[in-house]
Amino acid sequence: xxxxxxxxxxxxxxxxxxxxxxxxxxxxxxxxxxxxxxxxxxxxxxxxxxxxxxxxxxxxxxxxxxxxxxxxxxxxxxxxxxxxxxxxxxxxxxxxxxxxxxxxxxxxxxxxxxxxxxxxxxxxxxxxxxxxxxxxxxxxxxxxxxxxxxxxxxxxxxxxxxxxxxxxxxxxxxxxxxxxxxxxxxxxxxxxxxxxxxxxxxxxxxxxxxxxxxxxxxxxxxxxxxxxxxxxxxxxxxxxxxxxxxxxxxxxxxxxxxxxxxxxxxxxxxxxxxxxxxxxxxxxxxxxxxxxxxxxxxxxxxxxxxxxxxxxxxxxxxxxxxxxxxxxxxxxxxxxxxxxxxxxxxxxxxxxxxxxxxxxxxxxxxxxxxxxxxxxxxxxxxxxxxxxxxxxxxxxxxxxxxxxxxxxxxxxxxxxxxxxxxxxxxxxxxxxxxxxxxxxxxxxxxxxxxxxxxxxxxxxxxxxxxxxxxxxxxxxxxxxxxxxxxxxxxxxxxxxxxxxxxxxxxxxxxx
Numbered sequence: 001x002x003x004x005x006x007x008x009x010x011x012x013x014x015x016x017x018x019x020x021x022x023x024x025x026x027x028x029x030x031x032x033x034x035x036x037x038x039x040x041x042x043x044x045x046x047x048x049x050x051x052x053x054x055x056x057x058x059x060x061x062x063x064x065x066x067x068x069x070x071x072x073x074x075x076x077x078x079x080x081x082x083x084x085x086x087x088x089x090x091x092x093x094x095x096x097x098x099x100x101x102x103x104x105x106x107x108x109x110x111x112x113x114x115x116x117x118x119x120x121x122x123x124x125x126x127x128x129x130x131x132x133x134x135x136x137x138x139x140x141x142x143x144x145x146x147x148x149x150x151x152x153x154x155x156x157x158x159x160x161x162x163x164x165x166x167x168x169x170x171x172x173x174x175x176x177x178x179x180x181x182x183x184x185x186x187x188x189x190x191x192x193x194x195x196x197x198x199x200x201x202x203x204x205x206x207x208x209x210x211x212x213x214x215x216x217x218x219x220x221x222x223x224x225x226x227x228x229x230x231x232x233x234x235x236x237x238x239x240x241x242x243x244x245x246x247x248x249x250x251x252x253x254x255x256x257x258x259x260x261x262x263x264x265x266x267x268x269x270x271x272x273x274x275x276x277x278x279x280x281x282x283x284x285x286x287x288x289x290x291x292x293x294x295x296x297x298x299x300x301x302x303x304x305x306x307x308x309x310x311x312x313x314x315x316x317x318x319x320x321x322x323x324x325x326x327x328x329x330x331x332x333x334x335x336x337x338x339x340x341x342x343x344x345x346x347x348x349x350x351x352x353x354x355x356x357x358x359x360x361x362x363x364x365x366x367x368x369x370x371x372x373x374x375x376x377x378x379x380x381x382x383x384x385x386x387x388x389x390x391x392x393x394x395x396x397x398x399x400x401x402x403x404x405x406x407x408x409x410x411x412x413x414x415x416x417x418x419x420x421x422x423x424x425x426x427x428x429x430x431x432x433x434x435x436x437x438x439x440x441x442x443x444x445x446x447x448x449x450x451x452x453x454x455x456x457x458x459x460x461x462x463x464x465x466x467x468x469x470x471x472x473x474x475x476x477x478x479x480x481x482x483x484x485x486x487x488x489x490x491x492x493x494x495x496x497x498x499x500x501x502x503x504x505x506x507x508x509x510x511x
Contacts (some may be wrong), residue, residue, distance in 0.1 A: 064212075067173075071111025074165050076101040082158040086151055096149045107133055107491065113173040116208050122170055130163045136494055143335055187215045188253035192284075193243060193270065195219040195231070199258035202284060214254070220246075240270065247277045258284040293448055293485050311451040312488040320490055325425055328497075329418040336412060343374055343409050350400040351378050356413060361430035366450045369422040371430055372413035376401035408504050414456045426493040427455025428481040439474050449481040459484040459492075462499040
């Protein structure tokens with residue numbers, strides 16, 4: 001039975017069609033020198049065409065696609081199965097389950113088998129991810145009243161069966177996938193040209209991601225052996241001049257060119273020589289000389305471009321982010337309306353002055369915005385010219401002000417800023433203008449955090465970097481902000497929101 005499953009799934013983890021093999025080198029032309037000059041002009045067009053169709057140029061096997069869909073589809077399937085078991089007939093199937101199924105699929109995609117983790121970590125990660133999803137769904141179901149649309153026995157059966165199914169699928173994948181990848185026809189041999197920090201990260205990725213099905217053979221580099229002593233035994237395959245002969249003799253499937261960007265002449269020579277092989281060739285630019293934010297390859301009018309620093313909220317991601325902000329902010333404002341009224345009354349009774357005050361902050365793209373807050377102090381400092389950090393026991397903060405600051409209730413009016421489009425629920429926290437102007441001169445990349453809308457809460461806040469304006473604390477906060485920009489996903493936003501709710505009641509740094 002296991003052999004049958006391995007044989008069945010092996011086709012999913014390897015597409016042997018010519019299109020999936022990347023850039024297959026053609027036979028060398030008689031006059032290589034003329035060929036190089038003749039084709040140099042059209043090289044950018046060919047590259048742009050390939051970049052414009054990323055699905056046809058995927059390096060990763062179809063197995064990654066299967067991994068992404070299995071868990072989300074299983075969660076939806078068990079939901080529908082539980083609903084049909086309760087309804088007894090397809091004709092009685094409630095369309096509300098379709099909406100819930102779509103939400104579940106969106107929140108669980110892409111799925112992961114966690115093959116790169118020990119078995120116990122796979123179990124814990126699977127269960128924690130499921131508990132996180134359940135907590136989120138129950139929060140909105142009972143908060144919005146939609147829980148009444150779904151029979152309790154159906155939901156309980158689904159919540160019980162699904163995690164068991166997910167654990168079963170992940171455990172089965174740990175058995176099947178290594179067997180699939182062990183088949184010789186499914187293993188693609190790869191070499192890397194150039195041994196540097198970038199190429200070593202790539203080699204480590206091959207080792208860490210077994211679903212790639214890549215057997216890394218080693219490096220080709222013109223440096224002498226003494227400079228490559230720290231390589232694993234057998235990974236120093238020789239100089240660049242030996243690459244073509246080695247690729248032919250050892251049926252190398254993939255060649256990754258990781259030479260520095262300044263080695264253009266050597267790259268052209270290598271590409272010419274490699275045309276006499278059938279290997280797929282990939283260029284690995286050493287873009288880690290700078291700190292990539294949402295780095296990706298694209299094309300404009302047939303001209304290839306590389307994004308080095310870009311917002312994650314372009315195209316569909318931007319729509320998802322904005323719609324989720326609008327929906328969540330609207331629901332939250334409806335739920336907390338009575339609390340807003342109580343806090344406003346408390347602030348008015350606390351000390352003379354307005355219940356709300358407005359602060360100027362930097363928003364998206366560094367443009368100045370107005371941010372709303374409940375007044376928690378006896379003064380209403382704007383922070384545009386100077387800013388005095390609030391300290392524990394600060395005489396400017398009355399007892400009621402200290403309470404709403406401790407529970408972050410003073411930030412609640414910023415959900416109105418979210419509806420206005422000035423802020424997002426999750427994002428880098430906006431700093432006072434004076435603080436921005438001070439630290440943008442001291443911390444490299446400080447202003448990159450303004451590539452997105454500022455947030456009510458953020459990755460820095462849930463990782464312990466709330467408040468405090470000393471240099472080291474601010475460096476850590478900015479690094480968290482940039483990490484959020486690099487790795488944004490809707491799931492990460494929802495995780496930050498839930499962690500913020502928990503943190504409100506246990507954050508010892510809040511005052």
